[in-house]
Amino acid sequence: MAACKLNRCAWVSDDPLYQRYHDEVWGRPEREDDALFAKLCLDGQQAGLSWITILRKQKHYEDAFCQFNAKSIVTMPEEERARLIQNSGIIRNKLKINSIFKNAEAYLAIKEQGSFTDFIWQFTDGKTVINHWKTQQEVPVSTAASKNMAKALKKAGFTFVGETICYAFMQAVGMVNDHTTDCHCYADVCKEAIR
Secondary structure (H helix, E strand, O other): OOOOOOOOOOOOOOOHHHHHHHHHOOOOOOOOHHHHHHHHHHHHHOOOOOHHHHHHHHHHHHHHOHHHOHHHHHOOOHHHHHHHHHOOOOOOOHHHHHHHHHHHHHHHHHHHHOOHHHHHHHHHOOOOEEOOOOOHHHOOOOOHHHHHHHHHHHHOOOOOOOHHHHHHHHHHOOOEEOOOOOOOOHHHHHHHOOO
């Protein structure tokens, strides 16, 4: 008897890493400051690439950027920063590498004022937006909320945070539930939604 194939969102390939990410992480609410910072940095690295490319390199990014500890990132010695362009485990793009340093500074500045979680989640009023998309074609690439988030993050000093990247980030950290209604994760993610 053939194994039952789970119905997933159309963007997920047969790659087990991608499937695990979709099933266990994507769309599940994240409310921890450092985890949100790490995810925002990784989403910025995705610009112009597929998410699976970054997902495969995530461990290398964590090792290269001090497990995304912002204080350690901003105090990284110049020689170490300069060597990152030779690190084949990450995307060797100078602007993208430098963005993580800029983002760490901006993140720490926000943290001095309060919670980064509150700063990020304000764009959905602290709640998960539960969508009811039947097909992948219905899912937007940006929204008014992601445009507002991008604007606020840029003003705060972040880079690689355009409205499309911000919307992908919002989907990933459970600010919106964009699993299609036929996806096996949809109901569970609805239950985990912050209301």
